[in-house]
Amino acid sequence: MQFCPKCNLRLKKGTCQKCGYTEAAKQETKKPTGDMDKSFTILDESDGKETLPTITIDCEKCGHNEAVWWMLQTRSADEPTTQFYRCSKCSHTWRNYA
Known part of the structure; x- marks a missing residue:
């Protein structure tokens, strides 16, 4: 303002x-500063699987019984979080609306 x-x-x-x-x-130009945090990295889809928690659950696609899981708030704040699962064998991803 x-x-x-x-x-x-x-x-x-x-x-x-x-x-x-x-x-x-x-005309404002933003110049990158040299003091950026070098420890922050963005992971690819296949990276970081070993750091995610695992759960014993049957894959809907291949039937393998181990998957990694994570939770995201995909709806409004008063709604429960959405749980995502990714099969450790075939990388099939599905969700569970709790």
């Missing part, structure tokens, strides 16, 4: 409605 430096009213589309002050267009 921008304000007029002369009369302190809120600028609408860069112009003051009271005194006619017009703000010059500013």
Whole structure:
């Protein structure tokens, strides 16, 4: 939100409605900083399987009885979380709405 430096009213589309002050267009460029957190990485679909918890459950596709699981809030906050399962053998993924 921008304000007029002369009369302190809120600028609408860069112009003051009271005194006619017009703000010059500013071009902001964001430069990457060198102090980024190098420890943060994004995992692929197959990465990190060994870090996810496992559960004994039958796969709907191949019948294997071990899968990794995780939970996400896919609906509104007052609804329960959705549990996702991925088969350790065939990588078939399915969900359970608790």
